Amino acid sequence: MKKRVDDLALFGGQAEFASARPIGQLAIGPDEAFFNQAKRIFDGRRLTNNGPLVRDLEDSLCELHQVAECVSLCSASLAIMVLLKLLAVKGRTEVIMPAFTYPGLPHLAQWAGLTPRFADVLPTVHTLDPASVDKVASQDTAVILAVHQVNSLCDVAGLEYVAGKYGIPVVYDSVHGVGCTCDGARVGGYGVAEVFSLHATKIVNGFEGGYVTTNDAALAEKLRLARNFGFVGQDAISQCGVNGKLNELHAALALASLESVGEVIRRNRERYEQYLRHFLRVPDCSFLRYGEDSEWNYEFVLLELSPAWKMSRDDVVAVLRRENALARPYYSPPLHLSPHMPEGLPVPSLPVTEQEAEKYIQMPVGELVDEDTIVRLAGLIAFMHDNQEDIAGRLAS
Ligand SMILES: Cc1ncc(COP(=O)(O)O)c(C=O)c1O
Secondary structure: OOHHHHHOHHHHOOOOOOEEEOOOOOOOOOOHHHHHHHHHHHHOOOOOOOHHHHHHHHHHHHHHOOEEEEEOOOOOHHHHHHHHHHOOOOOOOOOEEEEEOOOOOOHHHHHHHOOEEEEEEEOOOEEOOOOHHHHHHHOOEEEEEEEEOEEOOOOOOHHHHHHHHOOEEEEEOOOOOOOOOEEEEEOOOOEEEEEEEOOOOOOOOOOOOEEEEEOOOHHHHHHHHHOEEEEEEOEEOOOOOOOOOOOOOHHHHHHHHHOHHHHHHHHHHHHHHHHHHHHHHHHOOOOOOOOOOOOOOOOOOEEEEOOOOOOOOHHHHHHHHHOOOOOOOOOOOOOHHHOOOOOOOOOOOOOOHHHHOOOEOOOOOOOOHHHHHHHHHHHHHHHHHHHHHHHHHHHOO
């Protein structure tokens, strides 16, 4: 409990939290579920190369997402790279994507030999604005990489309409959409394909890993070949490939993790509601709300400070981080204004993206954040609010 500004860790006081309170999910699930799955690996002596656990995992994920095909890979990043490479319309060079998203995406376009082009997002929901995509699209556009956001899924109909005009496919990065619904249908079957991550910070945890869902059997077959060097049978090569396989151990953790997805989402919602409740006493701030009309996974908690604050959003984050609360500015700076913008490209003007990137603090969440942490975070922000002029003055000097 801070009594004086000098008690803040940034000014030499003791950190509020003895260990880090991160922003990732970090849900592991019961040990027993994992060890039971892992035992199958040793019993069967099959460690990788499309083994039985990978196949079981893919079947379970088809059920979760209500799709015909699931192809696992060693990360969502590799899945996106391979998909872009396979789906880009031949002779065209550009991928349209949002700039208000995960910083790795432009690199993935570049690995696939394509150039990222950023389009603007819609306010508050933060998904690609179809009208902006239409403005950016041209005969050079090879594919659209749309990103479902944690609080809102893409305007699928709007994006498909624009894509139809240019004869290009839409791929959805659905890494933050596990368990969410779009117009009553579960995320997984939209566009040509959707991509998910099994990274340890995600809702379904496979240490590392990723997967693609699709209802296109021919595309699924190409992905299966691509993740295994393009091998058909013993030695024949059918297409350009890479080693993108998920191994059996990672599939074991992901299978175990799938057993508790519902529970993880329930706990996320509980944490989000605790934030809403305990921050009621903190003036001049609000949270980005999850709508009641759809199902969400409540993966992120996004705090917005009102313009009345004398401390900047980034200074509040800096204070929190020194207290071991690993908050961060949400998707800021946006990609077109960051080092992730490929050199030599004209920097577009994306007014909504730029405005939204100023707003939110991504607050600590996941299994290492309990209600006591949330109460203490509310206390910290209230303390900063009460002493904001003093703190801002010291930071400026
Ligand atoms: C929106 C989004 N896309 C892609 C990725 C990459 O996932 P992976 O770590 O499995 O490569 C991430 C990772 O956090 C992400 O947030």
